[in-house]
Amino acid sequence: MTAAAFENVSKIYATGWSRRRGTQAVKDVTLEVPQGVVFGLLGPNRAGKTTLVKLLLALGRPTEGAVNRLGRPASDVSTLAQVGYMHENQHFPRYLTARELLRYYAALTLMKPESIPARANELLALVGLTDRADEPISRFSKGMIQRLGLAQALLNDPDLLVLDEPTEGLDLVGRALLREVIAGRKAKKKTVLLVSHVLSEVEQTCDRVAVIVNGSIVKDSSVADLVRDPKTGARRPLEDALRPLYQGGQP
Amino acid sequence: MVRDTLRQSLASRLFWAMLALSAVCILFCASVRVTESPRLPLEPGEAPYAIPKDDAQVKSIGVEGARSEGVDVLGGDELSLGFGAFHVTTHRGRDDSVRFLQVWLAGLIAGTAGIFLAIIWTAGFLPTFLDPNHATILLAKPVPRWSLLLGKVLGVMTFVLLQTTFFVLGTWLALGISTGVYDARYLFAIPVLLLHFTVFYGFSAMLAVWTRSTVVCVFGTLLFWVICWGMNFGRHAVVAHEPPGMSTGSRFVLEVGYWTLPKPGDLNMVFDDALETRGFAASVPEFETVRQKNEINLAMSALASLLFAAAMFGIAAWEFRNAEY
DSSP states (O other): OEEEEEEEEEEEEEESTTSOEEEEEEEEEEEEEETTSEEEEEOSTTSSHHHHHHHHTTSSOOSEEEEEETTEETTOGGGGGGEEEEOTTOOOOTTSBHHHHHHHHHHHTTOOGGGHHHHHHHHHHHTTOGGGTTSBGGGOOHHHHHHHHHHHHHTTOOSEEEEESTTTTOOHHHHHHHHHHHHHHHHTTOEEEEEOSOHHHHHHHOSEEEEEETTEEEEEEEHHHHHBOTTTOOBOOHHHHHHHHHTTSOO | OHHHHHHHHHTSHHHHHHHHHHHHHHHHHHTOEEEOOOOOOOOTTOOOOEEETTOHHHHHHHHHHHHHTTOEEEOOEEEEETTTTEEEEESSHHHHHHHHHHHHIIIIIIIIIIHHHHHHHHHTHHHHHHOHHHHHHHHTSSSOHHHHHHHHHHHHHHHHHHHHHHHHHHHHHHHHHHHSOOOGGGGGHHHHHHHHHHHHHHHHHHHHHHHOOHHHHHHHHHHHHHHHHHHHHHHHHHHHHOOTTOOHHHHHHHHHHHHHSOOHHHHHHHHHHHHTOBTTBOOOHHHHHHHHTTOOOHHHHHHHHHHHHHHHHHHHHHHHHHOOO
């Protein structure tokens, strides 16, 4: 069973009042994210990365093709109980405290009520917010909200953790924490799907990457293969490997 | 979700403004005193009979003269407001004075100002909830979308119910304690006001899911209320006056519009009937004529309005189910 599978997936966003015009975000994508790996999804801006994530989480529907999540069609919301999701622009209810927020999302994740308080405390400690746990979120900085977002994504100890630009707003300590979390998921044989522009993070944490450009997958390989220069066999910076791909050429 | 909505309500300033408005009204009610002039004793089965103080006969023979002839004189009662700061002479007596106040409190303050404030206050709840940066995290949870929307709507309605109950029960108790009159008919205002709010909140919810804009929800719902009132009044005016030259087709369109849209005027009549306000507040002549002509069925009218709200909630749930983020 794969953690995520896209089979000939295309997505056109209808635009205009008549909904007849459209913008093609993803074109005929076939991609598998194996279980137990840290999988990076890379690409230039507006390449279609977030669209793939949204299709995976059933936040949108593919125009063509099929999307599976944890072995079930993405439209089956039951598997979302084993998924954690964090994105870069999270807006949480400002009237809640950090602790209340985690309890609220834990309830929506259908966790057992008796396990929620301890899990919330554990995650608040993990992301370094124990001393701010009972403060309203309205007083939190962007970095603290990102940490809280990471904590909510981990509430259910997810089999599939989806991180869409998670380092946005995080300081050095926060980024180190994120790396630790990803390493911890990998050690537990859980899957992480990481969408990021921060290549150093990708290089340090990912086992495999897929590169999407203009809505199409142009590369799907291990990080080790990608950074190996095809001509010399020497290791090269990830940026050097990606630049020609982003520009529409071959590595 | 319901509890979260309650917390969201508590965090809004308008909630405290509404609560303060209710508290002022409760304080006002606590300040009311009614002093009744003594009434002539009645024989068993005898109906009370009284004439106003400024009647020509009273003026000629005096109050005591009229009373010595077995006729009570109205106008000797006194309504004291603001803990004795203001005094108003009335001929209504204790019970009717209190009912008069209750009808105005429930009809004008809660029924008009309260409903408008509630619509404005709650209009932002769903758009905030549906904002993509907030909703995408919620929608990635294993809960059906319709249940998220239902929870939010129920939360809003629960809170409006609490505010309404606080206002009505608070003013009822305060008036009861200060005057000794506990008229239970006033408590009918709670379900009737909630019904009125629900009908228009359904439209607001549909707009929220469709546009995700608080501004559109506020102004759209208020405009819709005006349109519904116009349709409601227009239909009753046509039935009352039967304008010559009106074609059958126009009349049919009017009837379809009337039965399709919510009917705020009819809901006010439901309110009047529930609280038995006749004699305490003026009614719209066209509405009274329609009632006399037996061209109105308030139960069906309220049911049709509720069905409209249910349809709006259904459309909102359908739209939310299919919405892409």
